Amino acid sequence: MSKKANYSYVGVGFIILVFGIIFVPKIIDRLKHNNTVENDRLNIKTEEERATKSDLAYLEINGSPKKVPEFNFVNQDGDTISNQDYLGKVYVVEFFFTTCPTICPRMNRNLVEIQNEFTQFDNFGVASFTITPEIDTPEVLKAYALKYGITNPNWHLMTGEEDKIYELANVGFNIYVGKDDSVEAGFEHSGNFALIDKEGYIRSRKDDFGNPKIFYSGIISEAEKVDDEGMKEEISMLKEDIAKLLKE
Template sequence: MKKNNYSYIGIAFIILLFGILFVPKIVDRIKNNDITRNDRISVGQDNNFEDKGELAFIEINGKPKKVPAFSFINQDGKTITQEDYKGKVYVVEFFFTTCPTICPRMNRNLVEIQDTYKMDKDFGVASFSITPELDTPEILKAYAAKYGITNPNWNLMTGDETEIYKLANIGFNIFVGKVEDDEVGFEHSGDFALIDKNGFIRSRLDGFGNPKIFYKGIISEQEKMDEDGNEQEITMLKEDIKKLLNE
């Protein structure tokens, strides 16, 4: 009996010692928000990207990347430049009105975002046509009416094709190109870029601390994910627009 009593006393002592040594450290980690990504589920939209408040800047050669100067004609025949978006948070896309595949899905998602922020005068969208020779201001205006585009800060723009492709591929690093063997004849990214009030490209960080850069624009919130298992990022984009509007 004495041996058993000694065993119980020993076990109790070990438990007490564990509590004294380790519990305070765990509490301190929680208080200091020092629980790592491996210790918990991430706070972000999914487990790939973290939501830690302030959004990152996209840096090129150590400097935050800013939207380059541009000048195009919108659906109302008005000249629009980057200066028209100064002081506004906006989403950028490249599309064309006759696109039969991803563009309708992208613009339905953008209209949903538009309606989320319909009371905020500092939110906008910049849509650049990659078939400017076909997408005249009149065509763009009809397209806007078809999709329910009502935000006065949503400009659907047309202009010089070379300048638009340069803006996409170099200015925003969003791929746009012509494909001779494709029946549509064009290929472009279904991603959106998010721009802050000062004209800088912004995004949240991934699990390795790198900027996400772009947001998937094709998958809707209702779909949740596509056939390849990629999760929708419209919810994430809505959250990050709100952050920039509050900056």
């Protein structure tokens, strides 16, 4: 190999060395700076999200927050409604039936009162599932909605296959419903409401021991304050917590 060729290789090597000394640290610094900026942006976003989160707890199952299970039923207008239709909305869940002679009328009068409290919010709703779907057709549910003054377009009274509704109640929400010939009307069910956030998670405030309440009693009205057995109403509590979730 000629001396000239050796000089050429030496020259190229020298240029590469100079480039590395001058520019590589700048490139690394820029990459680090960009990563820092991006990390800062992510941190700011996370802090903003934390700032808008309320103090309401998540119901956790095996360490994971519980989401509303998938459902797909027909409402009072004959439209098919699923859990996806409620995403982005804060809503209350109940199980009822239109011929219920005991707690259902009280529950739905309380829900109408809540409905009227949040008329200015188009992202608030109610999901009412009938436990007597063979009786509660869309037409029957429509008449029931008119009777009780249900006007919120996000309040869907839903009917469908009985076994799926019962599974949704007892397994999906842990809100008891069942058939019992020994009670009036032949059915019994919980008078509790579940509160769902915009992302589809079950939320509630905590009790005196720091545990999620999970449900809100829907039977006693805010005006009554307490029932004959001394149980306090929780409608005012539910209103407060709906307002918190709407701000998230």
